[in-house]
Amino acid sequence: MKTIDYPSFNETLHTFYIQDRLKVILIEKPYFHKTYVSLSTPLGALNTGYLDSEGKPQTVPKGIAHFLEHKIFEQDGQDISRQFALQEANINAYTEYTRTTYLFHSTNHLYDNIERLITMFFHPKFSEEGVEKEKNIILEELNMHLDDPYYRQYHTLLNGLYHHHPIKYDILGTKESIKAIDKSALNAMHEAYYRPEDSVLVVIGDFDVEALYQQLQLISLPKPTLMQPWQAAINEPIESVISAKTLKEDVLLPSLLIGIKLNTEQPLSPYQRIKFHLSFSIYMDLRFGKSSDFYEWLLDEKLINDAYGLDISLEKEYGYVLIGSETPNPETLYEALVEHLLNPTIKRSHIDDFNRVKKHLLGSFVMSLDSLEFVAHETSRLALDNLYIYDVIDIAQSITFEDVIAQEKHFVKAALSSVITEPKNDAQ
Amino acid sequence: MQLTTYQHNHTVYQYITSKQFKSRVLTIRFLSDLNNVNPTERHIMINMLKAKNAKTKTRKAQSKHLESLYDSMLYTHASKLGTQHVLQITFLFIDDTYTIEKNLLNEVLYFLKTTLYEPLFDQQSLDEEKQFLKDYFKAEYTNKTRYAQKQYIKHLYKDYPYKTHALGDEQKIDQITLDDITKCYDEMMQESRIFISFLSNNDPKRIHPLISNTINLNSVNDSFTPLIKYNFKPLDTVKETLDVSQNRLFMTLKSDVYMKDKNYFTMLVFNAMLGEGSDSLLFKTIREDASLAYYVYSSYSPFTGLVTMTCGMHSDNVEQGKILMLDVVNRLKSGDFTEEDLELAKTHLLTNIKQGYDHPISLSLKALRYALFDIPFEEETLIHELETVTKESVLKLASDIRLIFTYELGGAHENH
Numbered sequence: 001m002k003t004i005d006y007p008s009f010n011e012t013l014h015t016f017y018i019q020d021r022l023k024v025i026l027i028e029k030p031y032f033h034k035t036y037v038s039l040s041t042p043l044g045a046l047n048t049g050y051l052d053s054e055g056k057p058q059t060v061p062k063g064i065a066h067f068l069e070h071k072i073f074e075q076d077g078q079d080i081s082r083q084f085a086l087q088e089a090n091i092n093a094y095t096e097y098t099r100t101t102y103l104f105h106s107t108n109h110l111y112d113n114i115e116r117l118i119t120m121f122f123h124p125k126f127s128e129e130g131v132e133k134e135k136n137i138i139l140e141e142l143n144m145h146l147d148d149p150y151y152r153q154y155h156t157l158l159n160g161l162y163h164h165h166p167i168k169y170d171i172l173g174t175k176e177s178i179k180a181i182d183k184s185a186l187n188a189m190h191e192a193y194y195r196p197e198d199s200v201l202v203v204i205g206d207f208d209v210e211a212l213y214q215q216l217q218l219i220s221l222p223k224p225t226l227m228q229p230w231q232a233a234i235n236e237p238i239e240s241v242i243s244a245k246t247l248k249e250d251v252l253l254p255s256l257l258i259g260i261k262l263n264t265e266q267p268l269s270p271y272q273r274i275k276f277h278l279s280f281s282i283y284m285d286l287r288f289g290k291s292s293d294f295y296e297w298l299l300d301e302k303l304i305n306d307a308y309g310l311d312i313s314l315e316k317e318y319g320y321v322l323i324g325s326e327t328p329n330p331e332t333l334y335e336a337l338v339e340h341l342l343n344p345t346i347k348r349s350h351i352d353d354f355n356r357v358k359k360h361l362l363g364s365f366v367m368s369l370d371s372l373e374f375v376a377h378e379t380s381r382l383a384l385d386n387l388y389i390y391d392v393i394d395i396a397q398s399i400t401f402e403d404v405i406a407q408e409k410h411f412v413k414a415a416l417s418s419v420i421t422e423p424k425n426d427a428q
Numbered sequence: 429m430q431l432t433t434y435q436h437n438h439t440v441y442q443y444i445t446s447k448q449f450k451s452r453v454l455t456i457r458f459l460s461d462l463n464n465v466n467p468t469e470r471h472i473m474i475n476m477l478k479a480k481n482a483k484t485k486t487r488k489a490q491s492k493h494l495e496s497l498y499d500s501m502l503y504t505h506a507s508k509l510g511t512q513h514v515l516q517i518t519f520l521f522i523d524d525t526y527t528i529e530k531n532l533l534n535e536v537l538y539f540l541k542t543t544l545y546e547p548l549f550d551q552q553s554l555d556e557e558k559q560f561l562k563d564y565f566k567a568e569y570t571n572k573t574r575y576a577q578k579q580y581i582k583h584l585y586k587d588y589p590y591k592t593h594a595l596g597d598e599q600k601i602d603q604i605t606l607d608d609i610t611k612c613y614d615e616m617m618q619e620s621r622i623f624i625s626f627l628s629n630n631d632p633k634r635i636h637p638l639i640s641n642t643i644n645l646n647s648v649n650d651s652f653t654p655l656i657k658y659n660f661k662p663l664d665t666v667k668e669t670l671d672v673s674q675n676r677l678f679m680t681l682k683s684d685v686y687m688k689d690k691n692y693f694t695m696l697v698f699n700a701m702l703g704e705g706s707d708s709l710l711f712k713t714i715r716e717d718a719s720l721a722y723y724v725y726s727s728y729s730p731f732t733g734l735v736t737m738t739c740g741m742h743s744d745n746v747e748q749g750k751i752l753m754l755d756v757v758n759r760l761k762s763g764d765f766t767e768e769d770l771e772l773a774k775t776h777l778l779t780n781i782k783q784g785y786d787h788p789i790s791l792s793l794k795a796l797r798y799a800l801f802d803i804p805f806e807e808e809t810l811i812h813e814l815e816t817v818t819k820e821s822v823l824k825l826a827s828d829i830r831l832i833f834t835y836e837l838g839g840a841h842e843n844h
Contacts, residue, residue: 001517030447030448031429031447031448032448032786033576033782033783033786033807034786051511079712081707085705085775085776091706105779107778123751136720137715137719137722139744140740143722143723143740144573144673144740146673146674147573148571149570187446222489251567253563253566253567253570253571261836289491295488299487302559304560305560305563307567326563326567334749357495358501359495359498359499360495363497363499363522364499366450366498366522367450367499367522369450370448370449370450370788372786
């Protein structure tokens with residue numbers, strides 16, 4: 001077991017492998033009442049196929065990663081979450097584009113609950129009846145989202161940005177693809193992707209590290225499988241599909257969402273990707289954040305309200321930035337945002353702002369360490385790249401003003417798309 | 429973790445001492461009778477207070493200042509708590525063990541003092557906040573789950589004071605003037621019941637003089653009733669039509685058990701068994717067994733004694749859903765549940781209670797509930813109260829529970 005102390009944050013991390021296969025990260029959090037445990041696999045909504053036992057690529061219906069996430073809780077037709085609950089653990093799961101995570105937080109019986117989680121994760125037992133019953137539940141989940149115009153605006157934007165990349169598809173799939181999922185496809189995808197070698201177990205809380213380390217050595221892991229992960233090559237051009245689209249929705253306020261694909265020109269190492277993400281975040285904060293001149297101008301011009309926000313997504317497989325707001329005048333806001341995006345204004349005189357934003361990054365990072373959910377999420381995300389959450393702040397501190405200015409080059413007008421949502425004529 | 433309470437100028441100061449967190453949280457709450465205030469003005473005023481002040485005269489300057497304090501966060505919030513309308517100012521900041529500059533608490537207190545005593549109420553800020561609030565009300569319609577919830581509340585409480593929206597009334601926004609804001613501010617500062625909490629690892633004895641002398645607020649000293657019991661009458665079913673993918677259904681149960689009642693903890697267990705979480709009977713029956721819905725749950729309001737069961741399902745399934753939901757209630761009333769169901773509900777609540785001590789911001793609400801309603805702050809006392817709940821006590825309580833209202837939104841779709 002390797003132990004790393006982070007005295008600047010008063011935190012300690014331990015890492016080891018169970019049977020040289022499953023990576024485990026333990027983080028000590030003295031005085032916390034709950035222990036937070038997550039187990040992640042790099043199967044996300046982007047993965048739409050696998051290699052079968054003969055090495056042939058097989059495609060599966062969209063939404064299968066999310067469907068699996070729902071059905072893992074089933075053991076021979078029985079929902080296993082009750083067993084967790086009886087031992088003071090609340091279990092849940094979520095699917096992202098690049099991974100699926102199962103988690104629980106418990107106040108007792110830590111080892112028993114971890115053992116149950118690992119068994120559930122690696123050894124589910126699907127039934128035909130259970131799979132069929134789940135379809136209606138997931139269709140209702142999709143229906144719930146489809147009643148949210150901003151959800152539709154976001155997905156319309158991704159479809160306007162991406163030609164071929166599977167990020168354009170809803171994590172839940174479509175009504176048709178959900179209905180097409182069956183037990184054999186679930187089993188195949190599970191076998192291909194839920195492998196100890198690709199997964200990571202994260203445990204955070206106030207517990208006896210040495211005792212847990214010893215207990216975890218006894219965990220039984222599944223035998224290696226013949227199925228393998230597979231992803232069709234994606235040849236995504238930098239240009240967007242469509243520059244602008246307007247939706248007529250049952251809303252009372254117009255809104256605008258702009259997206260722009262990020263092109264890093266060459267593949268980045270995990271370290272470079274984090275540095276790029278942080279430098280880019282600082283750049284966007286300086287130019288579009290709430291302490292920027294531009295934000296003040298947008299407010300003065302009454303082009304935005306307090307729903308204004310920006311979001312940066314950067315993974316190995318894709319990268320984009322979103323900016324949006326409710327607005328009485330989406331066309332004018334569009335013109336203003338695009339002009340500001342494409343005409344860099346950062347000057348050397350902004351160095352004080354840069355130093356302030358770095359302070360703000362440090363503060364928000366340290367305070368976020370109080371959230372076990374955040375620490376677990378980031379730890380398992382970074383673990384897939386062999387980095388730890390505490391490395392992030394060191395990378396942030398190494399960023400120079402020049403690194404930030406260099407981010408200007410990432411905006412290309414052709415990579416931009418936008419969606420305006422306008423009230424339908426008969427909206428209430 | 430320890431709670432220490434002092435009073436200074438009738439203001440209640442609650443110090444939550446813990447070594448657990450890297451954040452510090454200072455919360456100031458101004459309470460006034462819901463019946464005697466204009467929530468619209470109060471919501472706008474507290475947000476203007478947050479936006480800028482005499483020293484940081486623009487929103488931009490305010491944001492820059494907060495960023496320079498290591499991303500300190502200033503939140504303002506208006507809410508309802510029993511008979512009270514609550515204006516809340518929360519300041520979240522980093523423990524200066526982790527920063528180069530060390531006197532962060534002094535800087536924060538100075539900033540809070542400026543925020544409280546040197547407001548900058550100008551026309552621009554008023555116009556912006558009025559527009560934000562108008563947009564907020566309009567945006568409630570965008571998300572149909574949120575809109576259904578709003579409509580449900582409107583119909584359910586239409587004859588009761590609880591119908592007041594914590595953020596006020598959309599129709600009253602345009603009438604508000606700067607004079608109204610100034611008057612509203614003066615009333616908040618001079619006529620409120622004030623509760624302050626501070627979460628840190630500092631010794632309360634040492635920091636209380638600094639905090640109380642800096643903030644130095646005078647609270648009114650009166651006895652007040654934070655909770656009033658209403659005799660909610662049964663209402664006619666309401667169904668509103670809207671073109672949605674999924675109908676939203678709400679069913680209201682009346683319990684007559686309120687926060688300070690002796691069977692309050694039994695009521696918590698009843699609700700947990702009914703529909704709180706994925707191990708509840710509603711979840712198992714409606715979602716897992718019948719596959720009718722993605723979400724279904726119940727929530728208990730200790731300020732009204734009402735329990736709301738809610739779910740989203742296709743219009744074709746709503747009638748079956750209603751029958752099954754009432755079946756679950758009847759199962760609880762007739763004792764058709766196992767000791768394991770009861771144990772599961774208690775364990776669920778016990779886990780939630782323990783985990784509630786892990787969230788810096790929720791701790792100040794725990795402290796306020798202790799001050800107002802005598803709900804114990806200590807984990808052990810709460811757990812002991814839960815352990816005393818038996819199947820017999822749940823059955824006795826359940827026998828008085830009855831359905832008083834059903835609300836549904838949707839119904840226009842035919843295709844699945």
